[in-house]
Amino acid sequence: MENRTPVSLPESLKFQILCRMLKGKRLSVLMEQLDDEQCLALQSFVWEKTLEFGIRAKGRRFSQEELLGQLKAAEARKSDIVYGFVFKGLSRFSLQNDSPALIRAKMQEQVDLMCRVANQFIEIQMSE
Amino acid sequence: MPLVDLDSIMTTPRIAEIMVVRSAASAPVEFIQAICPHIERERTDLVWGQLQATEDLQLFLYGLSIRSPFENFAWDLVVHKILGFVLLFDWHHESACQEIKDLIDFILHKSAAPIICVADVGNQPILYREEIYRPPIVLSRRCRFTFCQSSQPATIRRAVVALLDMLLNEVG
Numbered sequence: 133m134e135n136r137t138p139v140s141l142p143e144s145l146k147f148q149i150l151c152r153m154l155k156g157k158r159l160s161v162l163m164e165q166l167d168d169e170q171c172l173a174l175q176s177f178v179w180e181k182t183l184e185f186g187i188r189a190k191g192r193r194f195s196q197e198e199l200l201g202q203l204k205a206a207e208a209r210k211s212d213i214v215y216g217f218v219f220k221g222l223s224r225f226s227l228q229n230d231s232p233a234l235i236r237a238k239m240q241e242q243v244d245l246m247c248r249v250a251n252q253f254i255e256i257q258m259s260e
Numbered sequence: 261m262p263l264v265d266l267d268s269i270m271t272t273p274r275i276a277e278i279m280v281v282r283s284a285a286s287a288p289v290e291f292i293q294a295i296c297p298h299i300e301r302e303r304t305d306l307v308w309g310q311l312q313a314t315e316d317l318q319l320f321l322y323g324l325s326i327r328s329p330f331e332n333f334a335w336d337l338v339v340h341k342i343l344g345f346v347l348l349f350d351w352h353h354e355s356a357c358q359e360i361k362d363l364i365d366f367i368l369h370k371s372a373a374p375i376i377c378v379a380d381v382g383n384q385p386i387l388y389r390e391e392i393y394r395p396p397i398v399l400s401r402r403c404r405f406t407f408c409q410s411s412q413p414a415t416i417r418r419a420v421v422a423l424l425d426m427l428l429n430e431v432g
Contacts, residue, residue, distance in 0.1 A: 143403040150397060150405055151357050154388070175330040181397075188391045212338060254392055 139169045141177055149177060152167050160240035168232070171239055178243050182250040189253040202249050203242075272314045274317050278423065280323045282361060283349040283356040288323040291348055295420055296321055303385035326359055337373040344423045351379035351407070352423045364403065372425040375403045378419045385409045 141149075152159055159178065165170050186194045277364035282288040285309040294297060294311025296319075307323040324333070345367055349356040360377060367375060376396060386393070386407045396419075406422055408415040 142366060143364060143399050144361045145404065146399040147364055148361050150356070150399065151379075164291075182399070185392060189389065237273070245315075254388055 140174050141170065141173045146168075146175075146177060149174060150181065150236075153178070153181060153247055153250055154254065156247075158241050159247055163236075163240050163243065168236070171236065175239060175243055178246050178250070182246045182253075183252040188258075189255075190231075199224060201246060203223045262299060268430070273318065275320055276316045276343050277320045277322065277341055278344050278346065278420070279338075280321060280346040280348055281326055282323065283326045283353075283363070284348070285325055285327050285357040287325050288348050290410045291346070291416050292321050292323045293317075294416035319362060319384045326363065330430075335370050339367070339373070342371060343372050344373050344374045344427055345371070345374060346419065348380055348408075349377070351381050353385075368402065372402075374423065374430065376419060376423045376426065377403070378407045379405070379407045379411050382409065384409075386415075394418070395425075402426075 142248065149159060152162060163174060166174060183196065183199060186199055188207065270392035278289050282291070282293055285304075287303065287305055289299075289302060289307050292307045292309040296311045298311075299307060299309045301308045305327060309321050309323075311319040311321070313319045347360050347363055347367075349360045351357075354369040364375060364377070367373075377399075381387075386409060388407070393405070393407045398404055403421065404426065406419055408414065408419045
């Protein structure tokens with residue numbers, strides 16, 4: 133397994149990601165402009181914010197298991213997406229045999245999925 | 261005999277300066293007015309107000325439009341004195357979001373002061389429940405995000421208090 137230090141996203145990019153999340157816009161469009169390392173950092177940031185919105189919206193009633201359950205349920209409906217992919221962090225490129233293009237496509241789908249879950253906490257409808 | 265006269269230091273008036281940059285053609289007059297009872301100067305692209313916070317502490321707020329003076333502004337001379345930045349933008353305009361995005365990098369490069377990005381919804385209601393953006397959403401140790409309604413001075417004051425909290429956390 134390969135361990136690398138994750139890149140940190142510039143604040144300006146985090147700002148852009150947050151605006152898109154709050155407006156219910158897909159992030160896959162934005163990810164097309166980023167390199168692989170930035171995509172991983174974006175994925176991690178979106179995961180963090182999804183958790184944060186869950187906690188902000190539900191307070192003590194929120195649990196990480198609930199969020200994982202929602203992601204699992206959504207992914208179960210898509211047979212070509214491997215659950216765990218999003219949570220294995222930087223090791224995923226060495227663990228998966230898929231092509232880089234396919235990995236990126238899966239990552240984009242998962243980020244959009246996390247945004248949909250985040251939007252349920254924020255209570256907005258995803259557009260674009 | 262003491263080397264330093266403590267009394268003279270304690271009574272020296274202190275000034276804390278905050279810069280509010282608005283992504284629009286005009287300066288953020290409403291924003292500054294919500295904080296400062298006394299506006300010192302007002303032009304289309306610049307507004308300057310002050311608030312006597314305590315007997316020996318004055319808060320100066322400088323409001324700038326991102327447009328005209330911005331590129332010619334003497335940033336290198338000014339930014340070191342600024343305690344914190346408010347980046348104000350119209351939430352409903354995509355181009356304003358883009359301008360603020362560019363400005364974040366610019367200011368973080370020029371200054372070590374914290375930034376609060378404030379999305380202004382104007383007269384419209386904030387669509388999100390308050391707990392989603394209060395306390396402000398953390399982008400990094402130096403940069404946070406929240407909302408305000410420029411028609412509601414209380415929401416503006418909350419954004420400035422959030423910036424002051426960031427400053428106090430830095431000290432703490």
